[in-house]
Amino acid sequence: MxxxxxxxxxxxxxxxxxxxxxxxxxxxxxxxxxxxxxxxxxxxxxxxxxxxxxxxxxxxxxxxxxxxxxxxxxxxxxxxxxxxxxxxxxxxxxxxxxxxxxxxxxxxxxxxxxxxxxxxxxxxxxxxxxxxxxxxxxxxxxxxxxxxxxxxxxxxxxxxxxxxxxxxxxxxxxxxxxxxxxxxxxxxxxxxxxxxxxxxxxxxxxxxxxxxxxxxxxxxxxxxxNPDRNAHHVAQVLFKFMLMFEHQITFELAQRWFQKTPIIQKAASHLSLSTEELMTHTMRFLQQAGVMKVQDNVMMNEFNTP
Ligand SMILES: [Zn+2]
Missing domain, CATH: 3.60.15.10 (Ribonuclease Z/Hydroxyacylglutathione hydrolase-like)
Incomplete structure (x- = not known):
């Protein structure tokens, strides 16, 4: 070609x-x-x-x-x-x-x-x-x-x-x-x-x-x-991207990443959600999509695909 x-x-x-x-x-x-x-x-x-x-x-x-x-x-x-x-x-x-x-x-x-x-x-x-x-x-x-x-x-x-x-x-x-x-x-x-x-x-x-x-x-x-879909998508894509390069991350570190990443804060504010609520929503989505696993207190990347 x-x-x-x-x-x-x-x-x-x-x-x-x-x-x-x-x-x-x-x-x-x-x-x-x-x-x-x-x-x-x-x-x-x-x-x-x-x-x-x-x-x-x-x-x-x-x-x-x-x-x-x-x-x-x-x-x-x-x-x-x-x-x-x-x-x-x-x-x-x-x-x-x-x-x-x-x-x-x-x-x-x-x-x-x-x-x-x-x-x-x-x-x-x-x-x-x-x-x-x-x-x-x-x-x-x-x-x-x-x-x-x-x-x-x-x-x-x-x-x-x-x-x-x-x-x-x-x-x-x-x-x-x-x-x-x-x-x-x-x-x-x-x-x-x-x-x-x-x-x-x-x-x-x-x-x-x-x-x-x-x-x-x-x-x-x-x-x-429905720009809410876009805000959720951005949070999911960025968290999954971070998980792909960290491979796994503790709940506390994930929480800190959500709190300190400016665009995530903008997404939460657009969705009228707290950072914790957006994090819960994002975790649930990624787990249901089968691209993240949670064991004990650790989130683990599954599949290197966004
Ligand atoms: Zn790009």
Missing amino acids: LPANIHFIERGWLSANQMFFYDDHHLDIIDSGFCTHANQTVLLLKSFLHQFQHLSTRNLFNTHLHSDHCGGNHALEQQFSLTCFVPEAEFLPVSQWDVEALGFEELGQPCPIFTAHQSLVPGEFINIGAYQFEIHATPGHHPKSILLFEPHLSLLISADVLWENGFGAIFSGITDPSGFLEQRESLKLIEHLHPKIILPGHGQPFTDVQTALKSAFSRLDYLEA
Whole structure:
């Protein structure tokens, strides 16, 4: 399905997928996975370069700065010569390492400090491997996210804006309905670009774009019609994400995480629930879904799937 000079790596949760694009001399990388998988990220690249010894690393591009997409930046920058590109609106926050503006604290997720050297500017073009991609702003799942589109191959790097079945959580939808409107506009943009192949941030590449868009619009309708569903979904996704990287956590630590994570507080306040009530609701949901087990005083992750 993909030309030989595009190497797609479907990473397991918690890491987002990675892509290697190369021309005769240089290798460019899209996204870098989650920090607890950083060694694996480095090894994947080393093993690829071992097979293609004529290639030297050139650029690292981040579609958006969620910790599962840029958590390996630090490790890659330590070991390889790379120019790191982030979406234009993130350049200053990364330069100042402003964790509040970057949103890592807001979501209760770790991300090792890294250096951004260049910006991805919506409306401009960028060379990635042997191709030239259009850069488009796609707020919604993440307010500063971009997607990358190569018109000749009709190939879209969709990050978490569109997956084969759904899209990433709308975190901003808790406090501001514009999150839903922006996600809808971003999905409409994909509809307009009319890509033939999509390389998503999670899951396999896919070509049935119409079905994916239909399912994404219907999911968005469902969340937008009742923002309480979105607030619960955000709490469930973030707690499960934390459980996936901690593996297990005591009741007391889980309670502290609920209390200290700003977006969880916003979700509780939107739902008019106390933190404890939201925690109980979230626990019950994850247990019923079979993705978390509770034994004695400990919550344990079951299945690495969100
Ligand atoms: Zn994301």
